[in-house]
Amino acid sequence: MSAGGYMHRPNRPLMVYAIGYLAFLYMPILLLPLFSFNDAIYIAFPLKAFTTQWYQQMFANDAMHAALMNSVQVGVSASVLATILGIFGAKAVTRFRIKGVKPVLGVVMLPLVIPPIIMGVALLILLSQMGIPLSLITVTVGHVLICVPFSIVTLMASFEGFDKSMEEAAADLGDNAWWIFWRVTFPMVFPGILASLLLCFTISFDEFIMAFFLAGTDPTLPIFIYGQLRFPQKLPGVLALGTCIVAVTFTVVFLAQWLRGRGPTAPKTEGN
Amino acid sequence: MSSDDSFLNIEQVTKRFGAVVAVDRVNIAIRTGEFFSLLGPSGCGKTTLLRMLAGFETPDEGEVYIDGVPMSGVSPHVRPTNMVFQSYAIFPHLNVERNVAYGLRKEKLSKQEEAKRVDEALEMVKLGGYGKRKSNELSGGQRQRIALARALIRRPKVLLLDEPLGALDKKLRTDMQIELRQLQQSLGITFVFVTHDQEEAMTLSDRIAVMAQGKALQVASPKDIYNRPTSMTVADFIGQMNFIEASVGQVADGVAALEAKGLGRMKAHINGTAVTTGAHMIAALRPEKLSLTDSEPNGGGNVVKGRIEAAAYLGDRSHFHVRVDGLDQPLAVAAPDLPFVGDGAKQEGRPVWLTWADDSVILLDKDTR
Numbered sequence: 312m313s314a315g316g317y318m319h320r321p322n323r324p325l326m327v328y329a330i331g332y333l334a335f336l337y338m339p340i341l342l343l344p345l346f347s348f349n350d351a352i353y354i355a356f357p358l359k360a361f362t363t364q365w366y367q368q369m370f371a372n373d374a375m376h377a378a379l380m381n382s383v384q385v386g387v388s389a390s391v392l393a394t395i396l397g398i399f400g401a402k403a404v405t406r407f408r409i410k411g412v413k414p415v416l417g418v419v420m421l422p423l424v425i426p427p428i429i430m431g432v433a434l435l436i437l438l439s440q441m442g443i444p445l446s447l448i449t450v451t452v453g454h455v456l457i458c459v460p461f462s463i464v465t466l467m468a469s470f471e472g473f474d475k476s477m478e479e480a481a482a483d484l485g486d487n488a489w490w491i492f493w494r495v496t497f498p499m500v501f502p503g504i505l506a507s508l509l510l511c512f513t514i515s516f517d518e519f520i521m522a523f524f525l526a527g528t529d530p531t532l533p534i535f536i537y538g539q540l541r542f543p544q545k546l547p548g549v550l551a552l553g554t555c556i557v558a559v560t561f562t563v564v565f566l567a568q569w570l571r572g573r574g575p576t577a578p579k580t581e582g583n
Numbered sequence: 584m585s586s587d588d589s590f591l592n593i594e595q596v597t598k599r600f601g602a603v604v605a606v607d608r609v610n611i612a613i614r615t616g617e618f619f620s621l622l623g624p625s626g627c628g629k630t631t632l633l634r635m636l637a638g639f640e641t642p643d644e645g646e647v648y649i650d651g652v653p654m655s656g657v658s659p660h661v662r663p664t665n666m667v668f669q670s671y672a673i674f675p676h677l678n679v680e681r682n683v684a685y686g687l688r689k690e691k692l693s694k695q696e697e698a699k700r701v702d703e704a705l706e707m708v709k710l711g712g713y714g715k716r717k718s719n720e721l722s723g724g725q726r727q728r729i730a731l732a733r734a735l736i737r738r739p740k741v742l743l744l745d746e747p748l749g750a751l752d753k754k755l756r757t758d759m760q761i762e763l764r765q766l767q768q769s770l771g772i773t774f775v776f777v778t779h780d781q782e783e784a785m786t787l788s789d790r791i792a793v794m795a796q797g798k799a800l801q802v803a804s805p806k807d808i809y810n811r812p813t814s815m816t817v818a819d820f821i822g823q824m825n826f827i828e829a830s831v832g833q834v835a836d837g838v839a840a841l842e843a844k845g846l847g848r849m850k851a852h853i854n855g856t857a858v859t860t861g862a863h864m865i866a867a868l869r870p871e872k873l874s875l876t877d878s879e880p881n882g883g884g885n886v887v888k889g890r891i892e893a894a895a896y897l898g899d900r901s902h903f904h905v906r907v908d909g910l911d912q913p914l915a916v917a918a919p920d921l922p923f924v925g926d927g928a929k930q931e932g933r934p935v936w937l938t939w940a941d942d943s944v945i946l947l948d949k950d951t952r
Contacts, residue, residue, distance in 0.1 A: 479672070482639075498676040
């Protein structure tokens with residue numbers, strides 16, 4: 312198709328719409344760094360002087376530090392566990408003939424539609440009945456529960472995306488199930504595994520409701536931030552933290568896109 | 584276990600998928616160093632049978648023996664077989680060299696030995712120097728060769744090939760057929776080759792098993808499959824065939840007298856077929872066994888008059904449909920270059936005479952198709 316073709320003709324109304332949409336999406340986020348460098352406790356225009364004191368305050372805030380590390384710990388554990396379970400699930404669903412696989416899959420997917428507040432309350436009752444004390448571990452368990460469906464969906468696409476005869480060929484060439492997984496399946500679904508890890512980490516990192524019910528004395532970051540909102544003088548510090556998180560998120564997303572572009576690409580099937 | 588020189592024995596093997604019987608009590612004995620083809624239309628069970636040899640499917644009944652060892656319970660990764668997949672299944676995350684060397688893991692070779700084996704395998708399929716290529720930079724023909732090298736590097740006792748030439752264009756396919764045959768001859772490995780292309784099976788094979796609806800209908804050399812088919816299905820699947828209903832008269836000295844519909848009285852060699860006087864059978868005639876002339880031939884023998892219904896001039900030969908009174912279908916005739924065909928003159932309606940030899944008639948039982 313030529314550059315001046317139908318699909319490439321500039322469309323001004325659509326462009327205006329697109330710019331407006333992006334502005335609506337990202338302007339509020341851009342306010343975070345703006346006010347985080349503003350030398351005033353109150354979040355309001357006009358801006359006062361430039362300062363980095365909120366960042367200094369943030370780095371000095373031990374409680375915030377602890378909450379951040381709690382969230383990272385829960386996020387990493389939950390995403391790794393959910394992804395491992397997701398690999399098993401996705402492989403089972405896509406590779407084996409299992410009777411009644413659809414209802415089972417439906418049950419696994421249920422947390423997608425059950426409100427987290429219901430799940431949180433249910434888990435809290437269950438855990439207290441069993442006499443298990445609330446801790447970061449119980450938060451992790453809750454997060455695994457809501458992450459597994461996302462992990463399975465992501466990985467099922469990866470497993471379905473490659474020719475089953477690859478694994479048969481590996482078996483034919485002398486590998487048992489363990490070696491087939493490491494030498495063929497894992498490298499082939501690796502982009503999917505990475506995507507699942509990132510997705511699950513993100514879900515866990517900003518999950519509030521279940522963490523609110525299931526965390527003991529160690530708050531995760533969302534709970535900590537919620538607590539800080541009661542003290543106006545702490546708010547700029549929260550903005551500084553928010554800015555850091557946004558920066559890290561952008562870096563991770565760009566990194567993920569870059570990795571995807573470098574991953575093993577599907578072969579061209581036809582042509583000589 | 585069966586005959587002495589057989590190496591791969593398929594005995595009473597049955598495989599069902601739900602209510603569908605994919606492979607139905609198949610018995611085949613394949614010899615050492617034989618190029619053996621499983622030939623049949625899609626859905627006839629040939630690929631399922633091959634996958635049972637590789638170990639990817641388990642027979643519901645029966646047993647596969649390789650070199651006398653029963654294969655049930657033997658996993659694909661320890662069978663003395665290797666397979667070339669229809670899709671080739673080249674690993675996209677590995678380059679050519681790593682693909683070909685994939686099956687050498689357990690041999691624990693040194694770097695040099697492994698490189699030597701890979702080079703040998705690549706030379707064998709005429710892709711020397713391609714080792715460092717990425718697998719997504721290969722053409723279809725090259726992928727097919729890599730799949731072959733990757734399977735052969737393990738020095739299997741049996742090489743299984745699942746329609747390996749199906750995805751290639753005609754010219755390349757013909758070249759690969761010749762190469763494949765030469766490779767098999769020089770290696771002396773037993774090849775089991777699945778195809779739906781009868782010409783390909785005829786070109787390559789020492790023997791062919793013609794399959795339909797899960798059954799192995801006939802196992803024989805290409806020549807016997809063509810000239811002495813044992814059923815209408817086989818006769819119809821391999822090449823073209825005219826089927827004429829006939830009742831059997833006297834049988835004497837291996838020759839049966841027939842009363843054939845539309846063709847009248849004729850004789851046929853029975854060639855060991857069970858033939859009884861009074862039976863209703865099918866007289867089968869290959870199109871090229873019928874000679875066509877535009878004037879009445881003198882002398883006796885089998886002769887019938889007809890009219891040309893359609894003619895196609897192909898240069899070295901011509902194809903005709905000849906309408907004969909009393910026959911429902913026109914007879915297909917393949918004749919060499921005739922003086923009156925191909926110069927633009929109208930052929931339709933031209934009266935012609937067909938003659939054939941007694942021993943070119945094949946007697947078949949009516950299939951219950």
